[in-house]
Amino acid sequence: MADSNRLTTTAGAPVPDNQNSITAGAYGPVLLQDYQLVEKLAHQNRERIPERVVHAKGWGAHGILKITGDISRYSKASVLQAGKETEMIARFSTVAGELGAADHERDVRGFALKFYTDQGNWDLVGNNTPVFFLRDPYKFPDFIHTQKRHPRSNMRSPTAMWDYWSLSPESLHQVTILMSDRGLPKTPMNMNGYGSHTYSLWNDAGERYWVKFHFKTMQGHEFYTNAEAAEIVGRTREGYQEALFGSIEAGEFPKWKFCIQVMDEADAENMPFNPFDLTKVWPHGDFPLIEVGELELNRNPDNYFAEIEQAAFSPSNIVPGISFSPDKVLQSRIFSYADAHRYRLGTHYEALPVNRPKCPVSHYHKDGLMNFFGHSAGSPDAFYEPNSFGGPVQDEAAAEPPLRVSGDAARYNHRVGNDDYSQPRALHDLMTQEQRARLYSNTAEAMQGVPQEIVDRALGHYDKINPAYGNGIRSALANLAGHREAAE
Numbered sequence: 505m506a507d508s509n510r511l512t513t514t515a516g517a518p519v520p521d522n523q524n525s526i527t528a529g530a531y532g533p534v535l536l537q538d539y540q541l542v543e544k545l546a547h548q549n550r551e552r553i554p555e556r557v558v559h560a561k562g563w564g565a566h567g568i569l570k571i572t573g574d575i576s577r578y579s580k581a582s583v584l585q586a587g588k589e590t591e592m593i594a595r596f597s598t599v600a601g602e603l604g605a606a607d608h609e610r611d612v613r614g615f616a617l618k619f620y621t622d623q624g625n626w627d628l629v630g631n632n633t634p635v636f637f638l639r640d641p642y643k644f645p646d647f648i649h650t651q652k653r654h655p656r657s658n659m660r661s662p663t664a665m666w667d668y669w670s671l672s673p674e675s676l677h678q679v680t681i682l683m684s685d686r687g688l689p690k691t692p693m694n695m696n697g698y699g700s701h702t703y704s705l706w707n708d709a710g711e712r713y714w715v716k717f718h719f720k721t722m723q724g725h726e727f728y729t730n731a732e733a734a735e736i737v738g739r740t741r742e743g744y745q746e747a748l749f750g751s752i753e754a755g756e757f758p759k760w761k762f763c764i765q766v767m768d769e770a771d772a773e774n775m776p777f778n779p780f781d782l783t784k785v786w787p788h789g790d791f792p793l794i795e796v797g798e799l800e801l802n803r804n805p806d807n808y809f810a811e812i813e814q815a816a817f818s819p820s821n822i823v824p825g826i827s828f829s830p831d832k833v834l835q836s837r838i839f840s841y842a843d844a845h846r847y848r849l850g851t852h853y854e855a856l857p858v859n860r861p862k863c864p865v866s867h868y869h870k871d872g873l874m875n876f877f878g879h880s881a882g883s884p885d886a887f888y889e890p891n892s893f894g895g896p897v898q899d900e901a902a903a904e905p906p907l908r909v910s911g912d913a914a915r916y917n918h919r920v921g922n923d924d925y926s927q928p929r930a931l932h933d934l935m936t937q938e939q940r941a942r943l944y945s946n947t948a949e950a951m952q953g954v955p956q957e958i959v960d961r962a963l964g965h966y967d968k969i970n971p972a973y974g975n976g977i978r979s980a981l982a983n984l985a986g987h988r989e990a991a992e
């Protein structure tokens with residue numbers, strides 16, 4: 505038998521029998537010395553790792569980012585220079601559903617990208633929406649509790665969702681997108697991706713620019729209605745996996761146009777809105793999209809668990825020429841994403857093949873559970889820094905320009921002085937009559953079973969966005985009530 509075809513234990517010894525356990529006599533009992541059986545059963549007990557608290561259900565593929573535009577005046581990052589091609593991996597996801605949730609549910613979609621650049625991994629961990637439900641990280645655990653199961657009923661709770669949203673008007677912009685056609689894309693290929701946060705770029709001269717990242721689908725926006733999605737979920741819960749995996753297997757590689765919006769550093773002070781507020785977009789009219797390149801997904805993973813379940817994206821992964829901004833929610837994610845991976849995957853999660861940078865890695869973080877990468881700092885005597893044994897040292901050339909801050913450290917009320925209505929109004933008003941009708945009916949459907957006082961509180965906000973929006977939802981609610989009565 506060829507060595508490569510021989511079944512072995514995980515220690516490499518040949519397995520003579522993978523069908524019959526070793527017993528004392530023909531009927532048993534089983535002997536503890538049957539280590540191959542013990543190993544098999546023990547491995548099965550450990551086949552699951554904690555699922556992500558959010559974005560548990562996902563689909564992903566490998567691909568390439570090609571840069572065509574010249575934005576060297578904004579960024580020195582090698583990954584962003586014209587002509588550059590960088591291998592990458594993408595993972596799309598729903599936010600609320602657990603690992604086994606159906607793909608075609610109305611939800612925001614995660615749009616996470618890891619670029620294996622020659623200066624380290626750059627991760628852009630965004631969504632298919634340019635904004636989010638909140639602007640202060642204190643709100644994130646509370647918001648996610650409303651999306652997950654009720655502690656007593658263990659069911660999803662529309663009451664919790666609308667109670668929270670109606671008490672948090674900064675969420676209205678994102679809720680409008682969620683209840684619009686974009687809240688239920690047909691496939692991962694039919695949606696845009698956004699970095700969502702404001703990040704920064706910095707150039708060779710040490711000048712910083714604020715930036716928004718956009719990936720615009722080249723397959724076109726396509727969506728399902730709630731009724732169409734319910735019918736699909738009745739047939740398959742894996743519609744996104746089938747679409748993405750199937751398309752790439754068939755050689756049809758999905759693509760996105762990569763664009764940025766840029767704001768001069770000093771201009772942030774003079775904006776009529778806070779440009780670091782995650783519930784706000786930068787209007788295209790003031791900050792036109794600059795085309796930078798193209799993203800293509802062209803290779804399915806060979807092992808879903810190893811390459812997608814273990815893929816660990818974190819906004820903390822930046823490279824020289826790309827950096828953070830004062831966005832408070834981004835600041836919190838710099839901590840919380842890497843922390844989630846240490847919990848789910850272990851201390852050395854970035855050494856796993858899918859997460860490992862494709863450039864040289866030299867650090868002193870060696871001990872801890874599962875060091876399987878040996879000693880990468882050259883001499884074995886160089887296990888601390890500074891040392892006299894040729895170990896890795898800092899490179900001052902990678903230092904970024906200082907992030908300018910002003911004002912006192914304090915808790916600023918994030919609801920004071922913020923206009924939560926104008927941008928959802930702009931979005932509502934650009935929709936066609938048909939799109940608005942679906943927005944109203946999707947919102948009304950999502951409100952079913954919610955106490956009237958909470959619905960009324962939410963409608964008060966919709967009236968402030970545009971009375972037509974509030975009234976549209978009222979009529980859709982009345983329609984649903986009429987249908988219910990007719991059915992009873």
Ligand code: NDP
Binds near residue numbers: 684696926927928930
């Ligand atoms: P524009 O008219 O220049 O841009 C409108 C944007 O809205 C387009 O990018 C379009 O995307 C997108 N859009 C259309 N329908 C929907 C929908 N149902 N859900 C989400 N996005 C949709 O106007 P402004 O830049 O002044 O923005 C107006 C409003 O558009 C904003 O308040 C915001 O809600 C929304 N928007 C703005 C974005 C931005 O970065 N400025 C990005 C996405 C949405 P596409 O071109 O792909 O059709």
